[in-house]
């Protein structure tokens with residue numbers, strides 16, 4: 535199978551590398567010649583490093599590099615059986631490219647999008663053959679992160695889902711099937727990791743340093759929420775939060791934080807601007823956390839209850855299977871445990887009680903428990919096993 539990739543930015547370059555490493559001939563297209571040149575140079579550099587580390591032979595590296603062709607015209611895609619688009623996150627621009635592709639590729643060619651936030655249905659709408667459009671969502675950096683979400687639209691043909699999933703599986707990725715809903719699995723279920731952390735900070739319950747300490751030391755997360763938001767950038771992280779919230783018809787469970795919005799507005803974007811919740815300028819001191827275990831556990835349990843609730847609701851609403859929800863969070867964003875398994879470990883009843891306490895205290899629907907939690911609690915079944 536020949537693979538086409540559109541967009542030679544961070545994601546497109548990574549996806550092209552993954553496909554080439556699995557033996558496919560890859561055509562990589564970008565409207566910006568410089569992006570193509572940079573992508574070509576980056577792949578060569580990565581391969582040289584892998585050869586130095588003895589991870590691939592010089593011969594393999596050469597073959598991987600030579601299988602990628604860099605092109606500046608869409609017509610080069612006529613021989614591709616699957617084309618993955620990873621261009622700017624703009625519906626009109628993506629739709630225009632898909633429309634142009636229909637005139638070039640055969641009607642059996644799978645047209646996939648790596649979009650993070652657009653609905654796959656909206657990308658497929660208006661095409662002559664919408665049944666071959668599907669979401670194939672990689673995580674950054676694509677060559678290193680194992681997870682890929684496969685997202686069929688309502689209109690996607692079953693055979694297209696099957697081929698797309700089998701192909702990506704053969705790239706040694708972990709695929710999960712997700713419903714075409716805002717944030718798919720990972721970007722939906724992960725929202726409280728950020729938003730609930732900022733809310734606790736807003737309430738004056740703890741500082742970013744203390745909350746980060748609690749999530750790392752007592753929760754086992756690799757990074758705390760504030761460190762992670764500073765790394766992702768508040769512009770990117772806030773926009774994802776706001777998009778999920780608005781697309782969910784302003785469900786309070788996804789309500790983003792004004793504090794983060796103000797930081798974005800003020801240009802305090804995190805590491806990339808030198809300052810976010812933390813100061814990254816030279817010689818700046820990192821604030822010390824208050825390492826009080828009781829307080830730390832309260833912080834950890836509140837964020838965890840919210841995350842487990844999101845995971846449970848994703849199952850309840852058939853966004854994905856329990857197994858896929860847990861795989862998504864461990865393989866896409868490195869959570870130390872699957873959230874449903876974690877909920878089972880903590881006890882479904884305890885998680886439910888925590889949420890009901892928060893709901894009563896704040897009177898905010900943000901804390902309403904998923905019916906899946908209540909059903910599992912009532913039936914005495916596990917979250918991961920299902921009812």
Ligand code: NAI
Pocket residue numbers: 540541542543544545546563564565566569619620621622623624627631648649650651671672673674
């Ligand atoms: P990027 O900005 O690094 O790269 C986009 C590339 O597309 C640029 O090289 C640009 O020249 C090219 N491009 C723009 N319009 C084009 C057109 N009409 N035809 C051909 N090429 C065009 O963006 P990035 O980060 O690689 O994101 C690409 C897509 O992947 C977006 O849909 C984004 O939402 C999604 N995504 C991004 C992730 C991330 O962490 N950066 C993670 C998962 C998905």
